[in-house]
Amino acid sequence: MSTKKAAYTYEYPHPSVTVDMVIFTVRERRLELLLIERGGEPFKGSWALPGGFVRMDEDLSDAAVRELQEETGITVRYLRQVGAFGRPGRDPRERVISVAFGAIIPSTGLTLAAGTDAANVRWWPFDPLPPLAFDHGEIVKAAHDHIVDQLSRSLIAFQFLPAEFTLTELQQVHEAIQGGELDKRNFRKWIASLDTVEPTGRKRGGEQHRPAELYRLSKAAARLSRTESGRT
Amino acid sequence: MSTKKAAYTYEYPHPSVTVDMVIFTVRERRLELLLIERGGEPFKGSWALPGGFVRMDEDLSDAAVRELQEETGITVRYLRQVGAFGRPGRDPRERVISVAFGAIIPSTGLTLAAGTDAANVRWWPFDPLPPLAFDHGEIVKAAHDHIVDQLSRSLIAFQFLPAEFTLTELQQVHEAIQGGELDKRNFRKWIASLDTVEPTGRKRGGEQHRPAELYRLSKAAARLSRTESGRT
DNA sequence: ACAAAAGTGTTTATATTACACCCATGC
DNA sequence: GCATGGGTGTAATATAAACACTTTTGT
Numbered sequence: 016m017s018t019k020k021a022a023y024t025y026e027y028p029h030p031s032v033t034v035d036m037v038i039f040t041v042r043e044r045r046l047e048l049l050l051i052e053r054g055g056e057p058f059k060g061s062w063a064l065p066g067g068f069v070r071m072d073e074d075l076s077d078a079a080v081r082e083l084q085e086e087t088g089i090t091v092r093y094l095r096q097v098g099a100f101g102r103p104g105r106d107p108r109e110r111v112i113s114v115a116f117g118a119i120i121p122s123t124g125l126t127l128a129a130g131t132d133a134a135n136v137r138w139w140p141f142d143p144l145p146p147l148a149f150d151h152g153e154i155v156k157a158a159h160d161h162i163v164d165q166l167s168r169s170l171i172a173f174q175f176l177p178a179e180f181t182l183t184e185l186q187q188v189h190e191a192i193q194g195g196e197l198d199k200r201n202f203r204k205w206i207a208s209l210d211t212v213e214p215t216g217r218k219r220g221g222e223q224h225r226p227a228e229l230y231r232l233s234k235a236a237a238r239l240s241r242t243e244s245g246r247t
Numbered sequence: 248m249s250t251k252k253a254a255y256t257y258e259y260p261h262p263s264v265t266v267d268m269v270i271f272t273v274r275e276r277r278l279e280l281l282l283i284e285r286g287g288e289p290f291k292g293s294w295a296l297p298g299g300f301v302r303m304d305e306d307l308s309d310a311a312v313r314e315l316q317e318e319t320g321i322t323v324r325y326l327r328q329v330g331a332f333g334r335p336g337r338d339p340r341e342r343v344i345s346v347a348f349g350a351i352i353p354s355t356g357l358t359l360a361a362g363t364d365a366a367n368v369r370w371w372p373f374d375p376l377p378p379l380a381f382d383h384g385e386i387v388k389a390a391h392d393h394i395v396d397q398l399s400r401s402l403i404a405f406q407f408l409p410a411e412f413t414l415t416e417l418q419q420v421h422e423a424i425q426g427g428e429l430d431k432r433n434f435r436k437w438i439a440s441l442d443t444v445e446p447t448g449r450k451r452g453g454e455q456h457r458p459a460e461l462y463r464l465s466k467a468a469a470r471l472s473r474t475e476s477g478r479t
Numbered sequence: 480a481c482a483a484a485a486g487t488g489t490t491t492a493t494a495t496t497a498c499a500c501c502c503a504t505g506c
Numbered sequence: 507g508c509a510t511g512g513g514t515g516t517a518a519t520a521t522a523a524a525c526a527c528t529t530t531t532g533t
Contacts, residue, residue: 020258021256021257021258022256022258023256023257023258023259023260023261024253024254024255024256024257025253025255025256025257025261026252026253026254026255027255027300028255028303029255029257029261029262029263029264030261030264030301030303031261032261032262032264032333032344068259069262069333069344071260071262071335071342072335072342073335074333074334074335075331075333075334075344096330096331098328098330098331099307099328099330099331099346101264101301101306101307101346102306102307103303103304103305103306110303112264112301112307112344112346114331114333114344181512182512182513183511183512198496198497198498199512199513199514200497200498200513200514200515201495201496201497203513203514204495205495208494220504220505221504221505222504222505222510222511223504223505223506223509223510223511224503224504224505224509224510224511224512225502225503225504225510225511225512225513226503226504226512227511227512227513228512228513413485414485414486415484415485430523430524430525431485431486431487432486432487432488432524432525433522433523433524435486435487436522437522452531452532453531453532454483454484454531454532455482455483455484455531455532455533456482456483456484456485456530456531456532457483457484457485457486457529457530457531457532458484458485458530458531459484459485459486460485460486
């Protein structure tokens with residue numbers, strides 16, 4: 016126990032509240048997860064979700080965005096609460112209630128930078144993952160269930176991609192996450208019926224086959240997906 | 248600030264963590280919500296969700312069950328986490344992060360009993376609700392969205408009913424929650440396809456029309472719904 | 480015999496699946 | 507001209523929606 020300036024006193028004991036971020040990306044058609052190597056005890060040297068304490072004056076989702084930036088150097092777009100995890104004993108030091116957020120980011124143009132609390136940051140293939148610290152395995156499972164569920168109901172897969180993308184890339188994201196093959200024609204029919212992407216008119220050339228049309232999120236859909244983002 | 252025994256000290260400020268319960272029932276074909284009238288400040292006299300502080304040694308869902316029992320006299324079956332709500336300022340006294348749980352209970356055979364913190368407990372029609380304390384309106388909306396979503400995907404409606412029920416009662420629950428009319432034959436076809444209820448062989452008689460078959464949750468489905476219950 | 484809710488099938492429209500070939504480019 | 511992924515339509519099947527009459531009881 017630290018004895019230096021114990022400035023905050025309460026009549027009853029208070030838990031700590033943290034946020035943990037489950038960040039998915041797709042690289043080379045594989046689903047991957049962003050993990051940090053813990054620099055301090057407990058679980059020093061183990062891999063864990065990026066996360067940290069919620070400040071007294073910030074919203075939960077703001078804390079998630081900030082912690083992620085601090086610990087990994089990444090700024091995030093899509094963000095969704097997965098749930099609160101608070102089993103007593105999940106942190107061996109003290110009672111900690113963690114609010115988990117899931118996020119999805121494009122695999123391109125990222126620079127990872129391990130922050131102060133982390134010895135290391137890197138992408139891990141989702142399957143198999145290394146053993147995770149605390150109850151982070153459980154949290155990851157819940158977040159993955161969320162994504163698979165949403166993926167089959169709405170078009171969130173473009174969150175994994177840069178602003179302009181081809182339909183084949185979009186399809187590969189779906190295949191990476193659900194772990195299966197999809198029929199190209201049926202997939203495109205489904206995309207069209209959702210009315211969430213539109214062609215840009217540009218093409219991706221330079222490869223030794225027919226160039227693919229580039230698409231972007233349509234304006235109507237962009238407005239919607241902003242609303243969906245942060246639940247407090 | 249209370250000055251008597253401030254026994255717990257921390258180097259950094261800690262938020263409080265509470266649970267709030269969104270308890271739905273259906274009475275007379277209407278969706279209703281269990282609210283308490285606050286007996287103390289802030290929002291004294293306002294209606295609010297039952298809830299309270301999480302103890303240091305109990306899981307979040309256990310806290311929810313306990314607080315509900317203490318404040319309203321009700322013991323709950325089905326229970327599901329809705330999410331964490333932690334906007335700074337949502338409680339005017341101090342930083343409070345609340346984990347919300349939704350529950351669904353039969354309307355029959357209940358005795359409501361206002362606990363120590365509550366001046367009153369009663370069922371309110373879901374539409375329109377009275378103005379609610381804190382951000383409880385927002386929490387209720389999130390919980391209702393959850394129920395509607397699940398209702399259309401699986402058979403949870405029997406949670407609103409006693410152990411034995413008629414298919415018409417089950418249908419009325421669906422209609423009350425989604426707010427619309429359903430076709431009797433299609434509804435029954437859907438129920439049958441889910442394979443979650445089975446006839447008891449008994450009938451509900453005594454009314455001046457043909458007696459209805461009584462059904463119960465099938466054994467296989469009962470096992471499943473227990474698993475679904477509490478996510479920490 | 481009448482009122483009141485219970486129970487029961489068929490037809491139509493819609494959504495999902497399965498499946499194979501030509502096209503545009505780089506080398 | 508050949509290798510490579512890009513792009514396109516149709517038929518079969520499964521799922522969901524619309525719709526009306528007979529049955530059983532209590533009074």
